[in-house]
Amino acid sequence: QSVLTQPPSVSAAPGQKVTISCSGSSSIVGNNYVSWYQQLPGTAPKLLIYESNKRPSGIPDRFSGSTSGTSATLGITGLQTGDEADYYCGAWDASLSVRVFGGGTKLTVL
Amino acid sequence: QVQLQESGPGLVKPSQTLSLSCTVSGGSISSGSYYWTWIRQPAGKGLEWIGRIYTTGSTNYNPSLKSRVAISLDTSKNQFSLKVTSVNAADTAVYYCARGDPLIAAYLYWGQGALVTVSS
Numbered sequence: 161q162s163v164l165t166q167p168p169s170v171s172a173a174p175g176q177k178v179t180i181s182c183s184g185s186s187s188i189v190g191n192n193y194v195s196w197y198q199q200l201p202g203t204a205p206k207l208l209i210y211e212s213n214k215r216p217s218g219i220p221d222r223f224s225g226s227t228s229g230t231s232a233t234l235g236i237t238g239l240q241t242g243d244e245a246d247y248y249c250g251a252w253d254a255s256l257s258v259r260v261f262g263g264g265t266k267l268t269v270l
Numbered sequence: 271q272v273q274l275q276e277s278g279p280g281l282v283k284p285s286q287t288l289s290l291s292c293t294v295s296g297g298s299i300s301s302g303s304y305y306w307t308w309i310r311q312p313a314g315k316g317l318e319w320i321g322r323i324y325t326t327g328s329t330n331y332n333p334s335l336k337s338r339v340a341i342s343l344d345t346s347k348n349q350f351s352l353k354v355t356s357v358n359a360a361d362t363a364v365y366y367c368a369r370g371d372p373l374i375a376a377y378l379y380w381g382q383g384a385l386v387t388v389s390s
Contacts (some may be wrong), residue, residue, distance in 0.1 A: 162316060210378075250317070250377075252375065258319060259322075
């Protein structure tokens with residue numbers, strides 16, 4: 161059972177938009193920055209979003225992040241088949257001094 | 271460009287100690303304010319944070335693993351290392367090393383991962 165809750169899977173057609181949610185307690189998501197990672201099959205995770213809504217250099221603006229209360233959301237527009245991957249949210253749990261991750265969401269581009 | 275590379279035995283017997291190293295290139299492990307981190311992922315499952323070591327040598331460990339884990343720095347080799355004692359099958363996973371940047375509260379740089387199997 162992950163401290164951060166994500167839907168196990170989402171799907172959408174190419175060109176469409178999808179959102180992935182990440183919910184947690186106020187002490188985690190509510191008070192700390194959320195980051196998002198994309199993991200393509202057989203590869204290491206790749207940072208997509210940091211500080212809840214900022215993109216590292218080289219990440220296209222099709223990827224966006226937002227937070228509201230105790231939930232964070234990753235949005236992906238203009239879906240491409242190459243976006244098929246597992247997506248993880250992560251945040252710092254200050255009460256336990258541990259980084260926590262969501263269980264991951266598998267994105268299928270139909 | 272910062273690069274990280276894990277190395278170590280791919281097979282460890284139950285009850286023994288798992289040892290991995292992460293070699294950092296493109297920057298000194300002792301400069302800057304970074305958290306050198308280990309994260310693992312069992313096959314088909316999610317990411318589990320193991321722990322981290324700061325440039326000063328201070329550490330934080332996942333409470334679920336704390337009694338069996340140790341992370342250390344070797345500045346002469348520009349490496350940091352992970353030891354997990356008394357391993358069992360549940361420790362079988364791909365182990366990633368990563369650089370945590372407190373300015374962005376995230377992991378921008380990751381190693382490619384090392385599969386460690388615990389089996390007799």
